Amino acid sequence: MPVTIKDVAKRLKLSVTTVSRALDGYDDVAAKTRERVIRVASEMGYAPSRAARQLRRQKTEAIGYIMPTIKPRFADPFFSEFIAGIGDEAASRNFDLVVSLAPPGEEAERAVYQRWVQGRRVDGIVLSRMRVNDWRVRYLSDSKFPFVAFGRTQLPIDFPHVGVDGESGMRELVAHLIERGHRRIAFVSAPADLTLQVDRMSGYRSGLAAGGIPVDESLIVEGNLTRDGGHHAAQQLLSLAKSPTAIIGANDLTAIGVMRAAHERGLIIGRDLAVAGFDGIESAEHTHPPLTTLNQPVYDIGRQLIHMLITVIEEGTLAERQIMLKPELLIRASTGG
Amino acid sequence: MPVTIKDVAKRLKLSVTTVSRALDGYDDVAAKTRERVIRVASEMGYAPSRAARQLRRQKTEAIGYIMPTIKPRFADPFFSEFIAGIGDEAASRNFDLVVSLAPPGEEAERAVYQRWVQGRRVDGIVLSRMRVNDWRVRYLSDSKFPFVAFGRTQLPIDFPHVGVDGESGMRELVAHLIERGHRRIAFVSAPADLTLQVDRMSGYRSGLAAGGIPVDESLIVEGNLTRDGGHHAAQQLLSLAKSPTAIIGANDLTAIGVMRAAHERGLIIGRDLAVAGFDGIESAEHTHPPLTTLNQPVYDIGRQLIHMLITVIEEGTLAERQIMLKPELLIRASTGG
DNA sequence: CATATTTCCCAAATCGTTTTGGAGTATTAT
DNA sequence: ATAATACTCCAAAACGATTTGGGAAATATG
Numbered sequence: 229m230p231v232t233i234k235d236v237a238k239r240l241k242l243s244v245t246t247v248s249r250a251l252d253g254y255d256d257v258a259a260k261t262r263e264r265v266i267r268v269a270s271e272m273g274y275a276p277s278r279a280a281r282q283l284r285r286q287k288t289e290a291i292g293y294i295m296p297t298i299k300p301r302f303a304d305p306f307f308s309e310f311i312a313g314i315g316d317e318a319a320s321r322n323f324d325l326v327v328s329l330a331p332p333g334e335e336a337e338r339a340v341y342q343r344w345v346q347g348r349r350v351d352g353i354v355l356s357r358m359r360v361n362d363w364r365v366r367y368l369s370d371s372k373f374p375f376v377a378f379g380r381t382q383l384p385i386d387f388p389h390v391g392v393d394g395e396s397g398m399r400e401l402v403a404h405l406i407e408r409g410h411r412r413i414a415f416v417s418a419p420a421d422l423t424l425q426v427d428r429m430s431g432y433r434s435g436l437a438a439g440g441i442p443v444d445e446s447l448i449v450e451g452n453l454t455r456d457g458g459h460h461a462a463q464q465l466l467s468l469a470k471s472p473t474a475i476i477g478a479n480d481l482t483a484i485g486v487m488r489a490a491h492e493r494g495l496i497i498g499r500d501l502a503v504a505g506f507d508g509i510e511s512a513e514h515t516h517p518p519l520t521t522l523n524q525p526v527y528d529i530g531r532q533l534i535h536m537l538i539t540v541i542e543e544g545t546l547a548e549r550q551i552m553l554k555p556e557l558l559i560r561a562s563t564g565g
Numbered sequence: 566m567p568v569t570i571k572d573v574a575k576r577l578k579l580s581v582t583t584v585s586r587a588l589d590g591y592d593d594v595a596a597k598t599r600e601r602v603i604r605v606a607s608e609m610g611y612a613p614s615r616a617a618r619q620l621r622r623q624k625t626e627a628i629g630y631i632m633p634t635i636k637p638r639f640a641d642p643f644f645s646e647f648i649a650g651i652g653d654e655a656a657s658r659n660f661d662l663v664v665s666l667a668p669p670g671e672e673a674e675r676a677v678y679q680r681w682v683q684g685r686r687v688d689g690i691v692l693s694r695m696r697v698n699d700w701r702v703r704y705l706s707d708s709k710f711p712f713v714a715f716g717r718t719q720l721p722i723d724f725p726h727v728g729v730d731g732e733s734g735m736r737e738l739v740a741h742l743i744e745r746g747h748r749r750i751a752f753v754s755a756p757a758d759l760t761l762q763v764d765r766m767s768g769y770r771s772g773l774a775a776g777g778i779p780v781d782e783s784l785i786v787e788g789n790l791t792r793d794g795g796h797h798a799a800q801q802l803l804s805l806a807k808s809p810t811a812i813i814g815a816n817d818l819t820a821i822g823v824m825r826a827a828h829e830r831g832l833i834i835g836r837d838l839a840v841a842g843f844d845g846i847e848s849a850e851h852t853h854p855p856l857t858t859l860n861q862p863v864y865d866i867g868r869q870l871i872h873m874l875i876t877v878i879e880e881g882t883l884a885e886r887q888i889m890l891k892p893e894l895l896i897r898a899s900t901g902g
Numbered sequence: 903c904a905t906a907t908t909t910c911c912c913a914a915a916t917c918g919t920t921t922t923g924g925a926g927t928a929t930t931a932t
Numbered sequence: 933a934t935a936a937t938a939c940t941c942c943a944a945a946a947c948g949a950t951t952t953g954g955g956a957a958a959t960a961t962g
Binding site for chain 3: 947953958
Binding site for chain 1: 567568616617620627641642644649656664667677679680683792825828852
């Protein structure tokens, strides 16, 4: 049984009040007493009970993140980057990070959010992989629960978030490919309910338009942001009668799957086929050849989001509520660079 | 302000006791009453305060994991796999997963562990990346705090863990390379204080011995489990007068860095140089050429560990305390397969 | 009919903190 | 010397649940 504040008080022949106040740095306890308290408390290995403190203070000093992941596993390095970012920043502010996993859109997901919000499990929540019509935003906003998000929605709700301009990024990428001489540029998309899909797709389309190339719908096939999805889609694209000379993946994982399918057909990437992705995950540097991609600083965005969230939690308000970043086009050998 | 059990009781004109017991499924409340309670409680959106419940029950229904990661970021897909495993299993048992990050071995790390243990922040802790002389094991064991680990230590302390036999795995891998005709087989190691390093290194040595090949110490260079570490080490190895024909990385990330260095020198992997890793991360399937590796089922090990941990927490004891798995040698094109 | 046994409910104590509202002393000002 | 002003400290009341130990009413038993 761990040592409580009462044990410390008894040992010091002081009241728990004084011990508590000494430890919390109030100035109504004599310097000498405070010293004694601090020394003895640490000698006894005292640390306040989180539960008791939370109950009394009505806050948890914890922030929550629910990974929108499909069972039975996920493996997108995007998430490790992101968790590293939010985890580092949270830790440095002495907040705990509580994570759970739930399949997006289903009942289970709703249950976790509700448990955390109603049960006051965390002080705030971080959202990612936003959907165009995202019930999480409606729910948290209705509940007046502090939250921030990586990405936007199409709801008429104003909330703090950091976004990456997928549209302009894609436009730039398409321009790059056109400039390299490509005319048949395919796109392996993400699930249609994701905001990132809407943005990136529209960038793809407007990029083609800007280059005077009509959109060929047969060159757009749906993936699911995984390697296998990209692999699958590419097989389909590459067996087309008029197959594409360039394929863009909605994210890097997709692009890596595309590269694999191309390899299997004996195509030399960068020469026979251009491939590009979106995200800038580290392993995209190490594919063969290295993958052209649109880099987004996921780690830093994570930190930034936590910073914003803690401000909202502590101040109740936030100056700069919406931040829009431009992804950086990294041209590498996979597009013949 | 969220709805408390008192609000529910008042609305129902019942005592909080009865509401609490009805919700908790005690049989000393009339079926009809229970129904009413459940209905109204859910109508009002009541969920018990975690903090209050924790305080009273003296347990948190949360388990902790502290990623041993070097600032300012980490990117080993190993961790996403692992978190997915422990997260999924924890979620399915209705436990929360609390994560933090701390640089291994430093004061900050100790501080987090102490806060969690003394502050009764979590009911149990999962350890990974074990060190041969791991203070965490001593500390948790001394504190009689429930924990499980992925990997062993060399301390004379008995604790529940799942291990992967890195030694026999490496031996098998070395045998495979020797059989392919390699005689100059290099090893890019991990930091020396890690158990996995001791195991894998000793498998490397005994594998060579079994093949009648004397160990050439110049072919052993230290890495740090990252791509850059592998890249660096390989540059050194490949500029040796008598450079190796095969390089084994202590993990897949290292091996991927090695491949990159080889590419840069114009070597064709699988023909001019064999490369192999350890871990079986997903991106090892997608390198060019695909990477030979020793696969360990990280996701399943994570689930298994949580299962063990929750058993320890709830029953106080555990039948099968030590589990040793054999890694599976996946021979792919990077070793000329 | 009197007594035992269920059945169903509740008041109060408890978990370990923080916070509120003083209450004694000692010091300073008048 | 007295009043005013610090300094220090503390008892008791929260916070929101769960659990203990009954108690009253309804039902069963002899």
